[in-house]
Structures are given as structure tokens and as C-alpha cells.
Amino acid sequence: xxxxxxxxxxxxxxxxxxxxxxxxxxxxxxxxxxxxxxxxxxxxxxxxxxxxxxxxxxxxxxxxxxxxxxxxxxxxxxxxxxxxxxxxxxxxxxxxxxxxxxxxxxxxxxxxxxxxxxxxxxxxxxxxxxxxxxxxxxxxxxxxxxxxxxxxxxxxxxxxxxxxxxxxxxxxxxxxxxxxxxxxxxxxxxxxxxxxxxxxxxxxxxxxxxxxxxxxxxxxxxxxxxxxxxxxxxxxxxxxxxxxxxxxxxxxxxxxxxxxxxxxxxxxxxxxxxxxxxxxxxxxxxxxxxxxxxxxxxxxxxxxxxxxxxxxxxxxxxxxxxxxxxxxxxxxxxxxxxxxxxxxxxxxxxxxxxxxxxxxxxxxxxxxxxxxxxxxxxxxxxxxxxxxxxxxxxxxxxxxxxxxxxxxxxxxxxxxxxxxxxxxxxxxxxxxxxxxxx
Numbered sequence: 001x002x003x004x005x006x007x008x009x010x011x012x013x014x015x016x017x018x019x020x021x022x023x024x025x026x027x028x029x030x031x032x033x034x035x036x037x038x039x040x041x042x043x044x045x046x047x048x049x050x051x052x053x054x055x056x057x058x059x060x061x062x063x064x065x066x067x068x069x070x071x072x073x074x075x076x077x078x079x080x081x082x083x084x085x086x087x088x089x090x091x092x093x094x095x096x097x098x099x100x101x102x103x104x105x106x107x108x109x110x111x112x113x114x115x116x117x118x119x120x121x122x123x124x125x126x127x128x129x130x131x132x133x134x135x136x137x138x139x140x141x142x143x144x145x146x147x148x149x150x151x152x153x154x155x156x157x158x159x160x161x162x163x164x165x166x167x168x169x170x171x172x173x174x175x176x177x178x179x180x181x182x183x184x185x186x187x188x189x190x191x192x193x194x195x196x197x198x199x200x201x202x203x204x205x206x207x208x209x210x211x212x213x214x215x216x217x218x219x220x221x222x223x224x225x226x227x228x229x230x231x232x233x234x235x236x237x238x239x240x241x242x243x244x245x246x247x248x249x250x251x252x253x254x255x256x257x258x259x260x261x262x263x264x265x266x267x268x269x270x271x272x273x274x275x276x277x278x279x280x281x282x283x284x285x286x287x288x289x290x291x292x293x294x295x296x297x298x299x300x301x302x303x304x305x306x307x308x309x310x311x312x313x314x315x316x317x318x319x320x321x322x323x324x325x326x327x328x329x330x331x332x333x334x335x336x337x338x339x340x341x342x343x344x345x346x347x348x349x350x351x352x353x354x355x356x357x358x359x360x361x362x363x364x365x366x367x368x369x370x371x372x373x374x375x376x377x378x379x380x381x382x383x384x385x386x387x388x389x390x391x392x393x394x395x396x397x398x399x400x401x402x403x404x405x406x407x408x409x410x411x412x413x414x415x416x417x418x419x420x421x422x423x424x425x426x427x428x429x430x431x432x433x434x435x436x437x438x
Contacts, residue, residue, distance in 0.1 A: 010050070010075040015043040017062045017072070031061045050076060067193075070159060097148070097157055098141050098192075102294075103261055106236045106254020107139055114143045114231060118188070118214050119151060123229045124207055127217045130233035131389030131405075132336025133291020136218040137192055139233060143216075144188055153186040159193060185212035192218050200225035220336075221343050221388050232387045235288035235405070239280045250275035255288040262297035278305035285312055287392065287405040291336075298322045316410040337411040340388050348384045355385070356409050361394035361401040 018028050018039075025039045032039075034054070042050055042058075055076045059069050104111075117123045128136045147153040187210060194217045203225055207213055217223055222230045236255040243249045250256050256275050259282065263273045273279075282305060286292040296308060296319040303311065311318050341349065354371050355362075362370075368378040382402055385391045390408050394401040 010055075010072075011043045011045045013072060013075045014039075014058060017064065018043075021062060028058070028061060032057045052076075095154070095156060097144055097155060098137070098159075100138060100141055102265075103258075104135075104138055104142055105258040105261065105290075107135065107142070110139055110231075110233060111142050111146070114139065114216075115146050117229060117231065118143070118147065118216070122214075124213070125203065125215050125217075125225065125228045126231055127219060127222050127225075127228045128231050128233060129219055129221055129387060129389070131235075131289065131340055132220060133289050134233050134235055134389060135290045136233050138290075140190055140192065140216055140218055144190060147186075147188050151186070153188050155188045155190070157190045157192065185210070187213050189213060189215045190218070191215065194219045194223060220340055230387060232389065234386075234389070235392055236283075236290060236293075238283045238288040241280075241284075244277035244280050247275045250280050253280075253283070255283040255286075255293060256280060258290060259283055259293045259297050262294055263300045266297070266301045273305075276305060278309050282309050282312070285309070285316075285406055287407060289405075289407070292320070292407070295319055295322045316406065337390070337405070337407045340390055341408075341411060344388060344390075345384070348381060348388070351381050352385060352390065352404070352408070353412055355381075355391065355402075356404040356412055361403040363399060363401055367402070 018025070023031075025036050025043075028034075029036045029039045032054075034057070038054075040046075042054075055073055059072050062072070064072050114126070114128070117126055128140055130136050144155045144157070148155045189206070200223075203215060204227075207215065217225075217228070222228060236258065237253055238255045239250050239253045251260075256279055259279060260273050260275065267273070282296065283293065286296060296312070299308060299319055301323075308319070341352075344352070351371060351373075355367060358366075358370065364375060364378055364382060367382065368375045371378060371381075373381070382391065385404075386393075386402075389405075391402050391404050394403045
């Protein structure tokens with residue numbers, strides 16, 4: 001059945017995408033099997049109720065995928081009339097879990113912790129947070145599979161795609177949170193990629209309505225909905241330089257294993273890639289972020305690890321996207337970092353460049369000394385930056401140490417070296433950061 005939906009910003013977005021593709025209204029109409037008048041009326045806003053099938057056809061013609069496609073669809077659905085809310089909800093939520101491509105490496109502990117939070121601890125609202133590309137969606141998808149296949153839960157997956165649903169948006173899925181199929185009525189609702197400002201009242205309404213419901217959110221930062229249990233996802237562990245010439249020891253690190261697994265898929269008939277010093281340095285330069293490891297490894301079809309490292313030293317952003325022929329890659333790299341910086345509260349944004357100034361890692365006590373803040377204030381700052389995924393723990397000398405991600409240093413630019421104030425969205429290059437880990 002096709003459901004009619006209203007439009008607001010949809011017309012402008014349709015026109016912008018059409019012009020970006022270099023198509024005339026006639027060409028788009030022919031490809032979408034619509035009339036030129038229909039395209040013209042949609043772009044001008046005169047057509048107030050494009051059908052979902054029409055929206056899908058147009059998205060296919062424009063070759064929209066991932067976030068761009070979800071944003072396009074959301075623009076069409078943004079002002080859905082109240083009488084159509086429940087009908088359209090079925091198109092938003094799905095009981096089919098996303099398909100995982102490639103292996104999940106090095107997340108055994110996080111997977112166990114998340115499943116335990118929902119089953120043993122019976123937490124009802126969990127926010128899985130971290131930098132773009134760190135693997136939040138993959139981890140939650142793995143946990144959802146365990147809960148469905150092992151524990152017999154029902155699972156409802158909603159791709160939020162960076163949007164911030166208002167109460168009406170969440171009311172769309174209420175019919176699907178009724179009687180569950182799992183024993184005891186256990187139901188997992190995943191809001192994947194939630195934007196800032198999600199309506200806490202609407203989420204709590206869903207939780208009150210269904211005692212067996214658990215809600216898991218994935219987002220770059222905590223939603224600040226009352227009662228949420230925050231679970232930050234850190235990058236994968238990376239080896240220290242002392243191990244660079246021990247292939248067996250390097251192979252024990254999940255970041256190295258993941259990087260090599262991508263290389264092996266590209267060259268299945270070539271000699272087995274070994275864990276080398278260049279591979280270890282690449283993993284350090286990329287901060288162990290799975291999405292960054294994947295997009296960089298994609299270029300391994302034409303570059304050796306040594307060449308990849310050399311290119312990364314010249315331009316830390318050169319491998320932030322997969323080769324164009326592969327289509328859009330994971331959401332990571334400079335764009336994810338800049339969004340993370342923009343989401344910071346003012347105190348964290350002001351202190352981050354000071355913490356990025358030292359070239360290596362530091363303890364809380366050392367950070368308090370060079371920031372001039374109290375130990376308690378420093379601990380609160382480090383906690384906040386860890387939750388946002390902009391710094392990571394550094395396992396060195398058996399002490400709790402921390403370091404700012406190399407991608408964050410690059411995005412901060414010269415201010416990271418001078419201890420000046422960060423400018424969200426500023427993008428510089430920092431080859432010295434890459435050389436320091438090589």
C-alpha cells in the first residue's frame with residue numbers, strides 16, 4: 001500500500017539534488033517515469049502530497065544513499081498530517097536488522113557489556129556514543145542479533161539518520177511497540193543515529209507504555225534524556241612503537257587485525273599481508289578508529305602500507321573517504337570530528353586545544369598542571385571528551401594515560417599546537433602528528 005505524505009522543504013532539496021546531478025526536469029521526469037509537470041509542482045511546493053513510492057523513485061534516480069537518502073526521505077515526511085502518522089510509522093521502523101558487511105573485530109568485551117546491561121542489569125534506556133566511524137551501529141547490531149537469536153527478544157530497528165525526532169515522529173512507531181513476540185514481552189527498540197535534542201518525554205512515554213521495552217540510542221554524544229545509561233565506545237587498541245618489529249605481537253592488536261582483514265579481501269591471491277611497522281604506524285595515525293582503518297585500507301589496492309603512511313604524513317585527510325567507485329563509505333574522518341567539536345559545550349571546547357598541545361599522552365595529574373585547573377575539574381573535562389570520543393585512553397607503563405586523537409589535532413589546526421582556543425569546523429593539516437607515530 002502507498003501512503004500519501006506532505007511536503008515542506010522537500011521541493012527545495014529535490015531541486016538542489018537534481019541540479020547537482022546536472023539533470024533537467026525533463027530528464028528527471030523521464031528516468032522516474034513521471035510527468036514534467038509533476039517534477040515542477042514538487043519543486044515549487046504546489047504538489048503537497050507526494051506518495052512514498054514517488055519519493056523512492058526520485059531517490060533512486062538521484063542515486064541517493066545512506067544519510068543523504070534518509071535526509072531526502074525525512075524532508076518528505078517532516079510534516080505528515082496527524083491522521084497519517086500511524087500508517088507511515090510502518091515505513092520508519094523495521095524488524096529486519098541491518099546487514100553487516102565484513103567482520104566485527106575486537107569488540108567482544110563491549111558486546112558482552114551491552115547485552116549484560118540490557119538483560120542482567122535490565123537497563124531500559126542506553127545511549128551508545130562515540131565518534132563517527134568508531135562502530136556504534138555495528139556493535140548495537142551485533143547485540144540486537146544476540147538478544148533476538150539467543151534470548152528470544154523481539155527487535156525493532158529505526159534508522160534515525162542524524163535526525164532529532166519530535167513527539168509526532170516517535171508516535172509513529174507506537175503501534176509497533178505493542179504486544180511483543182518474545183518470551184516475557186521483551187522488546188528492543190534501536191534508534192540508530194539519533195540527532196541532538198531528542199524528545200525525552202516521548203521516549204519515556206514509550207517506556208511507560210511497554211514494561212518489557214528497552215531503548216538503545218546510537219549518537220555522537222549523550223542525548224541527555226533523563227535516566228539514560230551512557231556507554232561510550234572507544235577506538236580499537238593500537239600497538240606501541242616498541243612492538244613495531246614483532247609481527248606476532250602486532251597481530252594480537254585488534255586494530256592491526258582489522259586493517260589486515262580489509263587488505264586481504266582486496267588481494268585474496270597475493271601473498272598474505274604481514275603485520276609490519278608501517279601497518280602499526282598506520283593504525284596509530286588513524287587512532288584505531290574502525291571506519292578510518294577501513295577507508296584507508298581500501299586504497300591498499302593501489303598503495304603499499306608504506307606508501308599509505310607516506311601519503312597520510314603529507315595530508316592526514318587524504319584517505320578520509322573510500323575510492324569513489326565504491327560509493328559512500330563510513331561516516332568518519334574530518335567530517336565526524338568537526339561535528340564532534342561543534343557538539344561540545346563551551347568549557348570542553350576551550351580546554352581541548354590545551355590538552356592537544358603536548359605531543360604525547362598524559363595523566364590527569366599532568367593535565368591539571370599544564371591547564372592550571374584543579375584535579376577535579378580536569379577529571380570532569382577528560383570524562384566529557386572521552387564520552388564525545390575526541391580523546392582516548394593510552395595503555396602505557398601500566399598507568400592511566402590519555403591522548404587527543406590525531407584526527408582531532410588535525411581538525412584543530414595550529415591552535416592545537418599553541419594551546420589557543422579551538423574553532424569548530426577549522427581544518428588544518430598536521431603531518432607532524434603522523435610522523436610522531438611512525
